[in-house]
Amino acid sequence: MTDAVGSGAVPAHDVIRVLVADDQAIIRDGLVTVLSLLPDVEIVGEAADGEQAARLAVEWHPDVVLMDLRMPVLDGVGATERIVREVPGSAIIVLTTFADDDSILAALRAGAKGYLTKDAGRAEVAAAIRAVARGQSTFAPAVGALLVSTLTGASAAPAVPGGGATSADAVLTRFPSLTAREADVLALIADGLSNGEIAARLFVSIATVKTHINAIFAKLAVRDRAQAIALVRS
Known part of the structure; x- marks a missing residue:
């Protein structure tokens, strides 16, 4: 220090x-x-x-x-x-x-x-x-x-056009080892978004998304997106 x-x-x-x-x-x-x-x-x-x-x-x-x-x-x-x-x-x-x-x-x-x-x-x-x-x-x-979502009482989980979005809050509840941002990323992965789409949705760089994904895979002991999605949907 x-x-x-x-x-x-x-x-x-x-x-x-x-x-x-x-x-x-x-x-x-x-x-x-x-x-x-x-x-x-x-x-x-x-x-x-x-x-x-x-x-x-x-x-x-x-x-x-x-x-x-x-x-x-x-x-x-x-x-x-x-x-x-x-x-x-x-x-x-x-x-x-x-x-x-x-x-x-x-x-x-x-x-x-x-x-x-x-x-x-x-x-x-x-x-x-x-x-x-x-x-x-x-x-x-x-x-x-x-x-805005907090002040209005709306869900902070990003919505995905054309279908029901996976709730980041629900992901975080199921996998408490994740950070709030990692839960956001995992929810979007479960909804089928690419790294580029996740980056655009969360207003971060693709490199940042990849860093979050690597952390998610390590914490959940999964090898790839398919396993991560299956775990969220199980």
Whole structure:
């Protein structure tokens, strides 16, 4: 675990000052490296847990905080609540692996202005930073769809034209070792969608879909899609 690092440089007025908070050093370092290449972004601090994030936000008053949810000492929701209360000029973007109903709603209630999953590309993260710095809210398309379905009480399982969709909730109940996103992918596999169709439906890359499928096959001890489909339908 690394200590929090701050920078005392004062950027020009048109530069967005960003604080990155993530307990995984490799992800935090990657975000810092990528965002440092943007001409209108300056990284003013890094934090390895929510307590450090809140403390650095009070110290440096960043325009935007990229906030992981699952962190030690103080989680991302708690850190978001503190920053929103103590540094109201800082906008929070949650950047996390978790895109489930509870995580989204908890982050929004805490005051987050954006919610992205960690498979977001550099352009998507950059656009989100610029949007919240202008006072807008921003969500990944898949997160927005899940949020709408949650608020309206509708099922979050994607519908497949021409037939009844397999429920991702039902898949997750039957196979609790899966993550919520893996359950989404498995439900779409069971409905006969290709990797490209799943990627388009979930607004992620095909490479991300393949990663989820490999994880699903390993967790369920199946060799291929046919076995996975048979297991879901059994």
